[in-house]
Amino acid sequence: MKINARDEKRLVMEILTKWGLNEDNAEIVADATVDADLKGFTSHGLGRFNQYIVGIEHNNINLHGEIEIETETDAVALINGNYTFGQISAYKAMKIAIEKAKKLGISAVGTHNSNHFGVTGFYADLAVKEGLIGIVLANTAPAIAPLGGKTPVLGTNPIAISIPSDNTFIATDMATSASARGKLLEAKRKGEKIPEGIALDGDGNPTTDPVEALKGSILPFGAHKGYALAFMIEILTGPLVGAGYGTGVQGTADPTVKSTKGDLFIAIDPEKFVGREVFKEKTDDFINELRTTTPNTIVPGDIESKNIENRTDKCLDIDPELYKILNSICEEVNINLDDYTC
Ligand SMILES: NC(=O)c1ccc[n+]([C@@H]2O[C@H](COP(=O)([O-])OP(=O)(O)OC[C@H]3O[C@@H](n4cnc5c(N)ncnc54)[C@H](O)[C@@H]3O)[C@@H](O)[C@H]2O)c1
Numbered sequence: 001m002k003i004n005a006r007d008e009k010r011l012v013m014e015i016l017t018k019w020g021l022n023e024d025n026a027e028i029v030a031d032a033t034v035d036a037d038l039k040g041f042t043s044h045g046l047g048r049f050n051q052y053i054v055g056i057e058h059n060n061i062n063l064h065g066e067i068e069i070e071t072e073t074d075a076v077a078l079i080n081g082n083y084t085f086g087q088i089s090a091y092k093a094m095k096i097a098i099e100k101a102k103k104l105g106i107s108a109v110g111t112h113n114s115n116h117f118g119v120t121g122f123y124a125d126l127a128v129k130e131g132l133i134g135i136v137l138a139n140t141a142p143a144i145a146p147l148g149g150k151t152p153v154l155g156t157n158p159i160a161i162s163i164p165s166d167n168t169f170i171a172t173d174m175a176t177s178a179s180a181r182g183k184l185l186e187a188k189r190k191g192e193k194i195p196e197g198i199a200l201d202g203d204g205n206p207t208t209d210p211v212e213a214l215k216g217s218i219l220p221f222g223a224h225k226g227y228a229l230a231f232m233i234e235i236l237t238g239p240l241v242g243a244g245y246g247t248g249v250q251g252t253a254d255p256t257v258k259s260t261k262g263d264l265f266i267a268i269d270p271e272k273f274v275g276r277e278v279f280k281e282k283t284d285d286f287i288n289e290l291r292t293t294t295p296n297t298i299v300p301g302d303i304e305s306k307n308i309e310n311r312t313d314k315c316l317d318i319d320p321e322l323y324k325i326l327n328s329i330c331e332e333v334n335i336n337l338d339d340y341t342c
Contacts, residue, residue, distance in 0.1 A: 001318045001320070001323045001341055002315035002316060002317055002341060002342040003315065003318055003340060003342060004314060004315050004316065004342055005034050005037065005038055005311070005312055005313070005316070006313075007340040007341070008033065008034050008037060008045075008046060008316075008340070009027075009030045009031065009033075009034050010340060011330075011335070011337070011340040012026070012029060012033050012034070012046070012049070013026045013027060014335055014340075015049075015329060015330065015333060015335060016029055016030070018333035018335065019053075019056055019333065020063045020064070021063045021085070025084070025085065025088050028085075028087050028088050028091045029052075029085050029087045029088065031122070032087040032090075032091070032117065032118045032119065033045050033046060033048075033049065033087075035118075035119060035121075035122045035125075036048075036118050036119040036122070037311070037316060038307060038308045038311050038312060039119065039121070039173075039307050039308060040303065040304065040307035041119050041173070041180075041182075042186065042316075043180055043182030043183045043185065043186040044118045044119045044180070044182050045118070045119075046318070046322065046326065047182070047185075047189070047322055048116075048118065048185075049325075049326070049329065050325045050326075050329065051255045052085065052116075052255070053329050054255040054256060055115065055116075055251075055255035058256045058257075060083060060115070060251060060255055060257065060258050060259065061083060061084070061085055061115055062082060062083040062084055063084075065081075065083055065084045066082060067079050067081055067082060067084060067088070067089050067092050067111070068082055070242075074100065074104055075100055075104050075106065075107050076100075076108055076109070076110075077093075077096050077097075077100070077107075077109045078109075078110050078111075078112075078241060078242065079092075079093050079096070079109060079110065079111040079112075079114075080111075080112060080113050081093075081112065081113045081115065083113055083114075083115060083258065084114075084115070085115060085117075086114050086115035086116045086117030086118070086261075086263075087117050087118055087122075089115070089117070089263075090111070090117040090122075090123045090136070090263055090265070091123065091126065093109045093110075093111045093123075093263065093265045094109070094123040094124075094126045094127065094134065094136070094265040095126065096109050096265075097127070097265045097266060097267040098126065098127050098130050098132055098134075098267045100267070101127075101267035101268060101269045102130070102132070102271075104272070105268070105269050105271075105273065106266070106267070106268050106269070106272075107266070107267050108264060108266045109264070109265045109266075110237075110240060110242070110243075110262060110263065110264050110265075111241060111243075111262060111263045111264075111265075112241050112243035112262045113243075114243070114259065114261060114262065115252075115259045115261075116140075116251075116259065116261070117263070119160075119173060120136045120137075120138060120158040120159065120160035121136075121160040121162060121171055121172075121173030121304070123136045123160070123265060124136045124160040124161060124162035124171065124173070125162045125171065127162060127164075127267045127268075128162045128163065128164045128171075131269070131270075131271070131276050132164065132267045132268060132269050132270070133161070133162070133163055133164065133267065133268040133269075133270065134160070134161070134162045134265075134266070134267055135159070135160070135161050135265075135266040135267075136158075136159070136160045136263070136264070136265055137157070137158070137159050137233045137236055137237050137263065137264045137266075138155075138157065138158055138233075138237050138261060138262070138264075139155040139233060139234050139238055139243065139244075139245065139249055139261050139262055139263075140156050140157060140158075140181070140249060140252040140261055141155060141249050141250050141251065141252045141253045141261070142154060142155060142246065142247055142249065143155060143156045143177055143181050143217060143218045143253075144156065144157075144177050144217060144219070144220050144226075144227065144230055145200070145204075145217040146227070147220075147223075147224060147227050149204075150200060150203065150216065150217060151217070152218075153246050153247055154220075154227070154230045154231060154234050155230070155233075155234060155249055155252070155261070156175040156176065156177040156180055156181050156218060156230075157175070157176045157177075157229075157230045157233035157234055157237070158173070158174060158175045158176065158180070158233075159172075159173075159174060159176065159229070160172065160173040160174070162301075164270070164276070164279075164280060165280055165283055165284060165287075166280055166284070167284055167287075168284070168287055168299060168305075169302075169304060169305035170283065170287070170299065170300060170301045171300060171301040171304060172300040172301065173304070174221070175221070176221060176226050176227075176229045176233060177218040177219065177220060177221065177226070177230070178199070178218060178219045178220065178221045178226070179194065179195070179198045179199070179218060181214075181218060181253060184199065184210040184213050184214055184218070185210070185214070188210040188211055188214065189319065189322065190319050190321065192210070193208040193210070194207075194208050194209075194210050194213060195208070196208055197219070198213075198218060198219055199212075199213030199216060199217065199219060200213070200216045200217050200218075200219065201213065201215065201216040203216070204216070204217075234246065236264050237261070237262040237263055237264050238262055240262075240264065241262040241263070241264060242262070243260060243261055243262020243263075244260030244261060248260060287299055315342035318341070323337070
């Protein structure tokens with residue numbers, strides 16, 4: 001079974017509006033979902049959708065809620081996400097950060113009472129669309145054990161940075177765990193093994209079985225460096241923004257409980273530093289240097305932009321288990337899934 005990006009967006013919007021989400025907010029969630037699948041982060045696109053439906057069914061995603069600015073200065077805002085879709089609070093928080101940064105050069109907006117928002121890079125890219133640099137951090141329910149331990153205390157705490165350029169999509173978007181938890185869920189659904197060296201089982205032993213890894217912990221990427229970065233992100237998206245931290249974070253992996261995660265959205269306007277054009281010129285010069293010295297190298301963002309190019313307008317695979325899950329979601333709201341598939 002396959003689906004193309006245009007029909008995926010139509011399908012997500014149709015499901016969500018039937019659940020009662022308004023058209024504008026449904027479009028934000030649909031765009032974030034399609035962005036994940038086009039970039040190749042399929043663990044955070046349609047494949048993650050059943051989690052959101054469970055969240056709606058348990059009233060942990062508020063279809064009629066709107067974000068609320070709790071405190072605000074010219075450069076900073078703290079937002080209560082009011083348990084809307086994480087995609088909606090993240091989109092709106094980043095838009096606020098962009099507007100503030102255009103005036104001041106830099107802005108940081110934090111959110112709490114927010115939900116899982118899919119791919120982190122989607123929100124960093126919003127800044128780039130307006131000529132700004134975007135940085136997004138989030139925490140999640142615990143998945144990484146402190147170095148030397150086996151009990152998860154830190155989230156997979158993603159970071160995304162996107163940089164404006166006229167020539168290249170420059171971005172990085174990653175979990176600080178060796179793999180996003182979503183990839184373990186995807187491997188479990190498909191009945192596949194996970195790569196060696198990324199996860200431990202509940203007893204702290206290495207495992208390639210996603211089921212055992214989900215009961216245990218995921219290693220940080222890059223040993224102590226990933227651990228340290230996950231630790232810092234936990235603080236910037238927990239204590240700083242009035243959200244949960246450590247084992248106090250829940251609801252991103254288990255949608256049957258209310259989310260206590262937090263996010264931080266940072267926008268920087270190069271215009272207030274060296275000027276946007278000079279910044280882009282120098283950045284492009286640096287990229288040219290990389291590509292000249294190492295012709296086969298991958299500039300951060302190359303993989304995503306190649307995936308977008310190759311996957312837009314193509315019919316993308318839906319594995320049999322995902323088809324079954326989507327079909328039962330569609331049946332509940334009287335949608336014929338096959339009207340949307342290739
Ligand atoms: N919503 C959440 O709470 C949450 C939590 C964790 C992760 N995520 C998402 O999961 C997705 C996957 O995360 P991941 O860490 O498993 O990603 P990954 O390891 O597949 O890729 C991380 C980054 O490295 C880049 N990359 C990969 N190979 C490269 C190479 N050889 N050279 C240069 N760059 C290279 C990728 O393009 C990407 O930008 C991301 O979109 C992330 O935002 C979301």
